[in-house]
Amino acid sequence: MREAPIRRLTIFGVGLIGGSLALALRKAGFVEEVVGCSRRASHLREAVERGVIDRFSLDAAEAVSGADVVFVAVPLGAMRQVFEAMQPGLDPAAIITDGGSAKQCVVDDARAAFGRIPPGFVPGHPIAGTEKSGVAAAFPELYAQRKVILTPVEESAPEAVARVRAMWQAAGAEVEEMEGHHHDEVLAATSHLPHMLAFGLVDSLARMRDNDEIFRYVAGGFRDFTRIASSDPVMWRDICIHNREAILEMTARYQADLNEMMQAIEQGDGETLLQIFSRAKAARDRFCNE
Amino acid sequence: MREAPIRRLTIFGVGLIGGSLALALRKAGFVEEVVGCSRRASHLREAVERGVIDRFSLDAAEAVSGADVVFVAVPLGAMRQVFEAMQPGLDPAAIITDGGSAKQCVVDDARAAFGRIPPGFVPGHPIAGTEKSGVAAAFPELYAQRKVILTPVEESAPEAVARVRAMWQAAGAEVEEMEGHHHDEVLAATSHLPHMLAFGLVDSLARMRDNDEIFRYVAGGFRDFTRIASSDPVMWRDICIHNREAILEMTARYQADLNEMMQAIEQGDGETLLQIFSRAKAARDRFCNE
Numbered sequence: 159m160r161e162a163p164i165r166r167l168t169i170f171g172v173g174l175i176g177g178s179l180a181l182a183l184r185k186a187g188f189v190e191e192v193v194g195c196s197r198r199a200s201h202l203r204e205a206v207e208r209g210v211i212d213r214f215s216l217d218a219a220e221a222v223s224g225a226d227v228v229f230v231a232v233p234l235g236a237m238r239q240v241f242e243a244m245q246p247g248l249d250p251a252a253i254i255t256d257g258g259s260a261k262q263c264v265v266d267d268a269r270a271a272f273g274r275i276p277p278g279f280v281p282g283h284p285i286a287g288t289e290k291s292g293v294a295a296a297f298p299e300l301y302a303q304r305k306v307i308l309t310p311v312e313e314s315a316p317e318a319v320a321r322v323r324a325m326w327q328a329a330g331a332e333v334e335e336m337e338g339h340h341h342d343e344v345l346a347a348t349s350h351l352p353h354m355l356a357f358g359l360v361d362s363l364a365r366m367r368d369n370d371e372i373f374r375y376v377a378g379g380f381r382d383f384t385r386i387a388s389s390d391p392v393m394w395r396d397i398c399i400h401n402r403e404a405i406l407e408m409t410a411r412y413q414a415d416l417n418e419m420m421q422a423i424e425q426g427d428g429e430t431l432l433q434i435f436s437r438a439k440a441a442r443d444r445f446c447n448e
Numbered sequence: 449m450r451e452a453p454i455r456r457l458t459i460f461g462v463g464l465i466g467g468s469l470a471l472a473l474r475k476a477g478f479v480e481e482v483v484g485c486s487r488r489a490s491h492l493r494e495a496v497e498r499g500v501i502d503r504f505s506l507d508a509a510e511a512v513s514g515a516d517v518v519f520v521a522v523p524l525g526a527m528r529q530v531f532e533a534m535q536p537g538l539d540p541a542a543i544i545t546d547g548g549s550a551k552q553c554v555v556d557d558a559r560a561a562f563g564r565i566p567p568g569f570v571p572g573h574p575i576a577g578t579e580k581s582g583v584a585a586a587f588p589e590l591y592a593q594r595k596v597i598l599t600p601v602e603e604s605a606p607e608a609v610a611r612v613r614a615m616w617q618a619a620g621a622e623v624e625e626m627e628g629h630h631h632d633e634v635l636a637a638t639s640h641l642p643h644m645l646a647f648g649l650v651d652s653l654a655r656m657r658d659n660d661e662i663f664r665y666v667a668g669g670f671r672d673f674t675r676i677a678s679s680d681p682v683m684w685r686d687i688c689i690h691n692r693e694a695i696l697e698m699t700a701r702y703q704a705d706l707n708e709m710m711q712a713i714e715q716g717d718g719e720t721l722l723q724i725f726s727r728a729k730a731a732r733d734r735f736c737n738e
Contacts, residue, residue: 235718285667289669305665305667348667349667357724357729358728360728361724362701362705364728369731373731375634376638376639376735376736377576378576379639381736383642383645383646383672384642385669385672385736387728388736389729394721395721395722399721405713411652411656412649413703415652415655416644420696420699420700423688428525428689431689432682432685434647435685437655438650438651439678439680441650442678443678446666446671446674
């Protein structure tokens with residue numbers, strides 16, 4: 159029998175993202191053993207029961223001992239601490255990658271924790287997920303045909319990048335590479351800003367008098383529009399803090415555009431409104447060819 | 449055989465909304481004959497071919513001749529003209545109702561067109577629809593378990609309100625009554641504002657340099673979030689113009705809340721962000737119990 163390309167994979171944060179990767183790689187026969195680590199034994203026990211991981215340790219250094227690949231899928235605010243905690247047990251040849259929604263901050267955290275960027279370090283971001291979280295939501299097809307963006311740094315060894323790429327491909331993903339700063343801007347526009355708008359809208363309505371009545375009249379469009387507002391608050395707090403600049407810049411641009419639109423409404427300028435709506439509809443129909 | 453409750457129903461604007469009502473009422477055996485009217489013969493011919501209407505006229509007065517119920521499902525900007533054009537052919541006992549997304553303006557248009565509000569006039573708004581439009585998108589189940597809000601005015605005869613209520617119930621809808629001004633505020637919050645935000649976001653991204661690249665990295669959440677930006681631009685231009693005040697007010701509140709959120713991001717105030725996101729998630733999970 160052919161040996162699995164990964165002998166031991168250690169996953170920090172065995173939730174939707176980490177758990178789904180484990181399930182996908184197991185299904186593909188790409189990994190022999192999966193070790194889980196997080197702060198809560200109850201979560202890890204559940205992950206063992208669900209067959210997502212083989213075993214776990216609450217000690218980060220112990221968890222990475224003998225691992226050839228380490229995947230860190232914790233909120234951005236916990237990255238640095240996890241890197242620091244794993245360091246004593248880490249094999250110098252180990253591949254370390256992550257699933258963080260912003261990439262510059264993860265590189266900074268790794269540099270701070272390890273003293274330098276290890277050659278096995280390859281930052282990554284799977285553009286996948288649902289508004290659900292937790293290991294119970296994990297499923298092996300989460301990454302099928304989804305994009306994974308790797309943002310290798312100068313120090314990342316080409317062999318390490320190749321192995322991380324192969325891992326994600328085994329999970330069914332399409333892998334691309336991008337510069338970290340550029341990644342953070344693109345994701346601020348396509349993911350972080352929409353989440354802010356959706357969280358903001360639901361909270362705005364929830365704070366209104368008679369909000370119970372208001373929510374009674376929402377239709378299907380509103381449900382779709384606000385689905386992302388059911389996402390994990392801790393994860394999103396951390397994204398805001400760690401991709402602050404890009405989010406603030408994109409939101410400022412958006413607010414300027416929204417102000418223009420409101421001005422057109424105020425002035426009864428139907429021509430401008432029609433232009434905006436038509437341009438938006440054309441763009442969406444083009445890129446979301448459903 | 450029992451006579452159908454509506455002998456002749458005339459529909460102005462045989463698209464998703466008008467066409468789906470026709471299909472639902474036919475299926476329920478609630479109507480004997482459906483007559484269509486709009487500006488384009490080609491659309492009406494298609495509606496006949498699809499079995500949505502029995503026949504059509506391009507002349508509004510002729511189209512309503514002998515109709516006991518008239519349903520107006522045209523963009524808000526066309527309401528007044530349609531009311532004016534139908535008047536010469538209208539049976540004084542006819543019920544007139546509509547599907548407009550704002551209600552105060554429709555009442556004003558009816559008053560202007562008819563000189564006074566006829567006793568058969570019952571403004572209404574089915575809270576249903578998809579981002580699709582046109583008769584090809586119509587289907588008889590569109591209103592099943594959907595809310596329809598009637599906003600009768602002082603002049604509306606109670607029998608007329610009862611007949612419109614019965615019609616929508618036959619189409620599967622849950623019918624409620626509300627004061628028109630209040631309807632316009634509630635819908636500005638739950639429907640019009642979200643549409644503005646979605647149109648605005650897609651247009652904002654489409655106007656960025658490298659927008660092709662940006663749209664390549666959108667994930668499922670973004671597709672859901674922006675689905676409503678594929679809605680009909682003309683309809684939405686008209687809603688903006690005709691529910692201007694409520695939309696401007698709700699958007700101003702929303703922008704103030706969004707500014708608070710951005711201030712928290714700028715200050716790295718994770719506690720406030722966590723509060724906002726948690727409150728939003730709790731509200732959404734509660735009202736969209738999926």
